[in-house]
Amino acid sequence: MSNERMDTPVPKPSAEARLRSVLAKSRELGRVRPSQPPRRPALRPAVLERLLSLSRRMNRITRRDDLLAYLRDRLHELFEAQNSLVVLISRDGTLHLLGDEDGADVDHAISHTLIARVVTERRPVLVSDTARDRELHDRTSVQRLGxxxxxxxxxxxxxxxxxxxxxxxxxxxxxxTEEDLTVLELFAHQSATAIRNSLLVERLEAALDQTRTAQERLVATERLRALGEMAAAVAHDFNNMLASVIGLSDLILGAGRVAGADAKDLRALQNIALSGASTVGRLQEFAGGASGDDRATNLDLSVLVREVVDAVRHRLEPRADGPFWSVSLELTSTSPVRGRASEVRDVVLNLLLNAIDAMAQGGVVIIRTMERSGQVVLEVEDDGPGIPSETKHRVFEPFFTTKRDGHGLGLSTCWGVVHRMDGDIELQEPDAQGTRFVVSLPPAVLDIPSQGPEDADAAPVSARILMVDDEPMVRTVMGRMLERAGHSTVVACDGTEALSLLDDSFDLVITDYDMPDMNGAELASRIAATRPDCPVILLSGWNPGGGDCPIDGEGIDLVLRKPITTDRLAAAVRETLRDRS
Incomplete structure (x- = not known):
């Protein structure tokens, strides 16, 4: 039995391996070009006109898929052939068919031997009768295809x-005929040129898309930063006003000067002011930073997710006549992230509540944690109706909301928190309907243990305190609040006056941060140089921990955010004096 040229069925991997070898030889051959092309017969004008018409049309098609579809559909116009097809070859030798055999099993629709000859010789091939061709006449694939x-x-x-x-x-x-061979050679050259141009267009469009996306992200980031700076300035002014309102209401209620309905109304007024302070706090969190007494620690993201979900279980309980929501947790063990626990909980909570609110008729929320591409990733996905395309680019803008009773600060606060942690948050479209928010955070580098719970044991009953603030109403109210807590208070309008008043009789200095000529951090540094034994509390309408108000300056023992209640201020004084004693 002869085995010299029998073409037996070959499994796909072997065929691809053979074609890869042929492609490699073809690439090597492509570096050596023939010095003189073969002579071809002259073409008739009608044939040239047909080629020109096809070429013009191809050159107007810029998308590769459209171009390949055009080639497939126009092959019959070239020759009166029974079958026509385009065999596309990837760099790894994988084949794909277009044309009469489109969708067929590639290994059963072509002759690998024939394709390999064309690829190897890198020129058109005409076989008038395969029965007379030494290489093809006994090939199984040629006989199978007829x-x-x-x-x-x-x-x-x-x-x-x-x-x-x-x-x-x-x-x-x-x-x-030989003329057909010449026509096909010209057509193949024009087709290859058109395909090359379409590839260049694809690369250019991809580069433009990347540039456009980067520009949009940069513009969005700068717009949010500008809004954050404006929000921080507005929040600072509001905090000073709210500090006076809350402090005065505290003093009036504490003195027992009102009772009955008047006391109830005053408490309602104080609660409204505290609610306003909470809203201002969200503005400041968006602008940058968190409260000074919430320090960054290494956090387990999966643990925080479980805590948040447990906290909102009551909202997820099924009701007989209402919608039902379920939360599916797909949590994995990840590296810790560095941040403030309260902030990260707020991010998870905001994303979870947004997902629930988006599904008015109920649905499923999936929360995932994982590590991907060197980042710790949090995904919150719902199967609700999704976000309209015309509003997707605005979801992280402060005060933008589609909810009737929303304030528009939830997602903008998330954006601020995540970016302060050197992370990223983006809105994605899941494979099915719904919305997916993806938070990517860098893993923590250092394992710095968090501070333990603070001991509330009593410190000295009374202390002599220097209260410094450039706002007359604020320093007066704060001074009275400290006196109500049992302390002796002296007030100063700025850092210069404070330094002139400071002597060994003072146990503590409480100073505003934002003051003319000398800010609170600079004052604390000067006090540390002359009275290193005197603790300093920094109290600010700016956001402690953000870029506007440092929390780790020299001589600063504690940073608090305005407005503050009498009880919280008294506790802060007690804790600071205790730590220094």
């Missing part, structure tokens, strides 16, 4: 064979 006459040409882009055009007659010889 190939009799074949006309092929390679598609060469940047010296790389990316495909083969094939026309054939089966069962009987076809009228392919």
């Amino acid at each position: 190939l009799v006459s074949v006309l092929c040409a390679p598609l060469i882009v940047d010296d790389e064979v990316i495909g083969v055009l094939q026309f054939d007659h089966r069962s009987r010889p076809g009228p392919f």
Whole structure:
């Protein structure tokens, strides 16, 4: 039994391996170009006109998929062949078919031997009768397909064979001529040029998309930063006003000067002011920073997610006549992240509540934690109606909301928290309907243990305190609040006056941060140089811990955010004096 040229069925991996070898040889051959192209017969004007018409049309198509579809649909216009197809070849040798055999099993729709010849020779091939061709006449694939006459040409882009055009007659010889070979050679060259141009367009569009996306992200970031700076300034002024309102109401209620309905109204007024302070606090969190007494620690993201979900279980309980929501947790063990626990909980809570609110009729929320590409990732996904395309670019803007009773600060606060942690938050579209928010955070580098719970044991009953603030109403109210807590208070309007008053009789200095000529941090540094034994509390309408108000300056023992209640101020004084004693 002869085994010299039998073409037996070959499994796909072997066929691909053989074609990869052929492609490698073809690339090597492509570096050596023939010194003189083969002579071709002159073409008739009608044929040239047909080629020109097809070429013009191809050159107007810029998208590769559209171009390949056009090639597939127009192959029949070139020759009167029984079958026509385009064989596309990837760099790893994988084949894909377009044309009459589109969708067929590639290994059963082509002759690998024939394709390999075209790829190797890198020129058109005309076989008038396969029965008389020494290489093809006994190949199993040729016999299986019934190939009799074949006309092929390679598609060469940047010296790389990316495909083969094939026309054939089966069962009987076809009228392919040398002129047909010349036509196909020209058409293949024009097709390859058009494909190359479409690839260049794709690369250019991809680069433009990347540039456009980067520009949009930069513009959005700068806009949010500008809004954050404006919000921080507004919040500072509001905090000073609210500090006076809350402090005065505290003093009036504490003195027992009102009772009955008047006391109830005053407490309602104080609660309204405290609610306003909470809103201002969210503004400041968006602008940058958190309260000074909430220090950054290493956090387990999965643990925080479980805590938040447990805290809102009551909202998820099914009701007989209402919607039902379920939360699916897909949590993995990840590296810790560095941040403030309260802030990260707020991010998870905001994203979870937004997902629940988006599904008015109920639905499923999936929360995932994982590590991906060197980042610790949090995903919150719902199967609600999704966010309209016209508002997606605005979801992180402060005060933008589509909820009737929303304040528009939830997602903007999330954005601020995540970016302060050197992370990123983005809105994605899941495979099905719904919305997916993805938070990416860098893993913590240092394992710095968090501070333990503070001991509330009593310190000295009474202390002599220097209260410094440039706002007359604020320093007066604060002074009275400290006296109500049992302390002796002296007030100063700025850092210069404070330094002139400071002597060994003072046990503590409480100073505003934002003051003319000398801010609170600078005053604390001067006090540390002359009275290192005197503790300093920094009290500010700015956001402690943000760029506007440092929490780790020299001589600063504690940073508090305005407005503050009498009880919280008294506790802060007690804790600071205790720590220094």
